[in-house]
Amino acid sequence: MAKHELAKRASKWMEGTGPQSDIVLTSRIRLARNLKSIPFPHLLNDEGQKEVIDKVVQAVNTTTVTGTFGKMDMLLLEYLSPLEKQILVEKHLISPAFAEKKKGGVALNADETVSIMVNEEDHLRVQLLMPAFQLEETWKAADILDDALEQTVDYAFHEERGYLTACPTNLGTGLRASVMVHLPALVLTKQAKKILGSLPQLGLAVRGFYGEGSEAQGNLYQISNQITLGLTEEEIINNITLVVQQLIDQERSARNRLKEELYHQIDDKVNRAYGILANARIISSEEALKLLSDLRLGIDLGMIKDVDPQILNEMISFIQPGLLQGSQGKTMNAGERDLTRAKVIRTKLAQQRR
Known part of the structure; x- marks a missing residue:
């Protein structure tokens, strides 16, 4: 995948089709893995980091991997511009913290369902990202990829202790499973704060649009497990699935x-948004996300006709600063972006x- 294609093509998760897709935008599995007998990334020099990248490149290019997940391209951070890194963050392919690093790489397949960050906090952060509520299917695919890499x-x-990780909170399975949900009605009826506030008692974390450290925008929330040690992968997936279904x-x-x-108040609200x-003529990303959330609610309630319900999935990323500039092929200041x-x-x- 050429770098210039990053801003031009939509990731598969943006399709917005699949089970419960009117509420669940994405299902994600992330596995933290480290290579035996090699120090954690924060202890590696440049030569050590290159060794890890070379090993991962070799692993993702085996027929065991490519036969199932397609060709994988390795993008090295040192050759990416700040804008290109920002685009990868906005497409949920790398973490914001990883984008700040000068060394490392990310392996991507063609439809961007697979991304493998190399030398982030751990040697490998293997991610599978799928549209809608397909957490079990996403886990099965991640497990197949994990086994293929381990060959x-x-x-x-x-x-x-299970898989050894740089941060003790990832010990055990090394598994973080998450779903992104759109909850405008719970917010409007003032139930969201109480319901979401109870999830940490169940071992789950509630985060914003870009995960840890980010705020909720457009009534979008990421729900993920907090505990990786003492539970099997299947138990973690089942726990999240039950809670998200509720x-x-x-x-x-x-x-x-x-x-x-x-009815009339909501009909007015969503049509005003439309x-x-x-x-x-001028709109910020924050205002756009809020209005797109209202528009999507109107579509789902049958109040807005002739608008594709998947507009939220695609636009929430493509209106962000990085992708907006990348898709237009030029850098812009804040006013020009609006x-x-x-x-x-x-x-x-x-x-x-x-």
Whole structure:
């Protein structure tokens, strides 16, 4: 994959199709792995980091990997511009912390369902990212990839502690499973704070759009496990699946309540959002996300017709500063981005009305 394609192509998760896709945008599995007898990344010199990258390149190019997941391209951070790194963050292919590093690499397959960060906090951060509520299927794919990689590289593993990781919180399975959910009705009915606030008691973390350290925008939340040690991978997946299914049921109930009890107020709210998005000449990413969330709610409640419900999935990333500049092929200041963002959204909605 050429670097210039990063901003041009949509990731598979942006398709927005699959089980419960009106509420769950993505399912993600991330595995923390380290190579046996090699120090953790923060202890490696340049030569040691290159050795790890070379081993991973060899592993991802085996037919065992490519036969299932396709060709993998390794992008080295030292050859990426700050804008290109930002685009990778906005597409959820690397972490914001990794984007700050000067050394390391990320291996990507063609549809960007697979991304492997190399020399982030651990030697490998293997990620599978799929659309909608497909956590079990995503885990199965990640497990297959993990086994395929292990045929070439030796992982650091302890019989009692499990996979050895740079941070003790990832010991054991090294597994972080997460789903991104859209919960506008729970927010509007003022139930979200209480419900989401109870999840840490169940061993789950609630984070914003870009994961750890980020704020929730556009009524989008990431729900993930906090515990990796003492549970099997299947138990972790089952726990999250049960809790997220309850969240889905509560969001659906709240949506039905809004439609039955506050129909005219919600109808006005979502059509105002549509009107602003379809006509605004200047718009910030924060305002756009809020209005796109309202628009998607209106589509899901049947109040807005002739607009593809997947518009939220695609636009939440492509209106972000990095992707916006990358897709236009030029750098822009904040004012220019706000002008361009509004034009991109207007054009997208106009195309859907034809």
